[in-house]
Every structure is written in structure tokens, then in C-alpha cells.
Amino acid sequence: MERSPCKGNPFFGSSRREFLTVGALGMLGITLGDLLRARTAAADENVPETFGKAKGIIHIFLPGGMAQQESFDPKPYAPLEYRGSFGVVKTKLPGVVFSETVPKIAEIADKITVVRSMSHGEAAHERGTHNMFTGYRPSPALVYPSLGSVVSHELGSQASLPPYVCIPNQPDPFAGTGYLGSAFGPFSLGSDPARQGFQVRDLGLPAGVDEARFTRRRTALDAVNAHFASLEKADAVEAMDSFYQAAYDLLSSQSAREAFNLEAEPADLRDRYGRNEAGQRLLMARRLVEAGVRVVTVSYGGWDFHRGIVDGTRRLMPAFDQAFAALIQDLDSRGLLDEVIVMLSTEFGRTPKVNGDAGRDHWPRVFSIVLAGGGIQRGCVHGASDATAAEPDSDAMNPADLFATLYHLLGVDPRKLLMAPGGRPQAIVPADGDVRRSILA
DSSP states (O other): OOOOOOOSOSOBSSOGGGGGGHHHHHTTTOOHHHHHHHHHHHHHHSOOTTTTOOSEEEEEEOTTOOOSTTTTOOOTTSOHHHHOSOOEEEOSSTTOEEETTOHHHHHTGGGOEEEEEEOOSOOSHHHHHHHHHHSSOOOSSOOOOOHHHHHHHHHOOBTTBOSEEEESSOOSGGGSOTTSOGGGOOEEOSSOTTSTTOOOTTOSOOTTOOHHHHHHHHHHHHHHHHHHHHHOOOHHHHHHHHHHHHHHHHHHOHHHHHHTOGGGSOHHHHHHHOSSHHHHHHHHHHHHHHHTOSEEEEEOOOOOOSSOHHHHHHHHHHHHHHHHHHHHHHHHHTTOTTTEEEEEEOSOEEOSSOOTTSOOOEEOSSEEEEEESTTBOSSEEEOEEOTTSSSEEESOBOHHHHHHHHHHHHTOOTTOEEEEGGGEEEESSOTTOOBOGGGBO
């Protein structure tokens, strides 16, 4: 049986369970305020080294629901109808195997953390996607902001670059701003980096407009913006001004425009990633975080294999296996892996048993994700599923835990309250989310 080599206590910081003791403490004359003041003083004296360790994150999202059995949590000893048709491959971690579909990722398993115990309760695509972009369960009353939009709101931009970029486009509405202002939405490339003659949408000056004319237009635009801002302070007006400012920064900064220039990468490195959608999208992501983009979301493929999961996986996984392994190795060789988080996620997993169409159906009760870099422990398998990949067997992790951990590493307080419509305070992460110390370096 494979064991988790992760270290430490799986809970970190203020646990929701602590507050159940407040009533008992009150009998001793200790108030909630006393408890919080004591904890704040202790935190100020001992700020965890991992807080704010990461300068950015690459979130790779595989829409549709990647099967845990056909990737990072194979069940070679289960009956055939559960384990499926693929064999396994040894990894760099003693006793740990992955599916034979990811041999290159298996070779860099000593640089990553695999979470085999992700779990939530949403079996519909849109609801599962909401969970895995926001850390919140969907609510009919409120759309929560994505991690990229929260980071944009809290940390802002740097190096004249958008703080949040989607490659090639925003993959889902839930990857957007939610209740935050539209100024914190992602910048989308609008085109696939793998295409011949790829260019980022709207990044160059229009034909016939030189730098001097562009500057004059910017000055005139400032005057127009000031006029309308004095008449109305609506979110749309402020957001448009922010959009124009961001666009001006991009167009006027040669270094910012150069960040999107994939042609500047050596040909052999582009080959190493793969001259395909998976490879060139991940190479662009590395280029952007290296230049200063805080959050890059990359989407790849369609993994909703209700039928023909073997053929579907064989079609999509080889290019991704090559690209993901190349990304981790490239970041590490540049000294960036300790500064940049890489997260590979999907909205849920697949059913334990192969169905009558040789596929697997939706299964949110347990699935796998991969984390690396930016303060994440190397060579770790967190948690486990049971013998048929049906339920968490140990150390279950929910989306709130995951996002609390990511925000902590990015230097955003997951307990901070943001203001939702109607003046309602909303915590960045749900109350049941804890930073998981066991996966931190």
C-alpha cells in the first residue's frame, strides 16, 4: 500500500474547531476577544516563513473532469472494471506509481506534490468548476470571485503587466470577477499560442498610429474619463478607466509587450515543451510569470470521457505529459520553481467503475490534483483514496482548504473580509478552509 510521504500536521493557523472552545473558556473568564488578541500577538511574533513565499501561480485547468485512475491514482490491484485498461509506471518516489499515461511526469515526481484526496459534493460541471476556481460552493445569491480576480484585487499589477491572464481565453465564467468589480477580470490572449503566426489580440498599435499620435490620444482620453467620472461613479465607469489604463500600459511598454513574444524563446525549448496546444500554452505561461504576471490560468483539452476513456486519454495525455514535465523542469532550472506555484486541477474526478460505454462518469467524492513550487513540498503524496478510488481514505482536502493554502503562499490573508454587494462582508475563503501545513516546504 502506498503511503503519503508528506510531513507535519495537516492543519495550520486558526482552526474552525478552536472556536468551539470559546464557551468553555468563558467559564474561566476568558473572552473571545482575549483569545483573538492572544493569537494575533503570537502570530505577529512568529509569522510563518511560507506566507507570501510565492510571487505567482500557474493554474492549469483540465475541463471536463480528468480521471484519477488514468492519471495520478491508479488502482493496479482492483478488479479490471475498476482499474481500467492502463498499466502503471514507477515514479521517483519509492513505492509510488502513476498511470502509464504520464511517464514523463513520473520522472519529475520528486519535484511535485500529488493530492489524491481532493473531495467536494458537486457532480455538475458548472458547480464543480465554481468550486475549483473560487474555493466556494456555488450559491444562488452570490457569484464568488476566482483566485485570479482576488489576487488582482489584493496585490495589483506589476511591471506594467496584467495581474491575471488567461491562456488562450477565460475558460469559464467562474474564472472571472464574481462580486468584485469588473476591473479585476482576466486579460485573455484571444488566440492560441500554438497557432502559426500567433499574435495577442489588441496588443499592437493600429495601422497608421505612431507613438506620438498614440500619446496624444491617451491625453485626450484622460480628459474624457475625468469628465464622465465626475458625473457618475458607477463600477462600469471605473472599470473602463482601469481597462484603458491597463491597455495603455501594455501598448506603451516594450518590456510588457515582449512578455507575450513567444518567438523569443529558443527553438529547442519550444520543441521540448511540444509544438502543440499543451506545450505552447504552458511555455507562454512560464514566460508571463517570469515577466511579472501574478496569476496565469491555462486551459487544455476536454476530459469528459463518458465513453471511450482509453482512446480519449491516449489522444490528449501524451502532449500534456510532455508539456507539464517540461514546465516543471524549466521553472526549476531557472530558479523559479521555489517562487511560482503550479497547480494542475480539474472540476472533479471520474466514477470508480468503468461504465457500459467504456467510459467513466462524474465523481466529485474523491479525485487528484497536482501542486508544485512556491512553498509547496517536493516529492509528496498527500492523502489517499480507498481501494477503488471511490472515497478519501485519509487526509481529505476540500476546495476551501486548497484555496486557503494557495492564498497563504501568495501573501493574501485567506480570512480577510471583502465587501460583496449590499455591504455584506465575505471572507476570501470559506470558514471551513484551513491552510494545510503538511504540504508546505
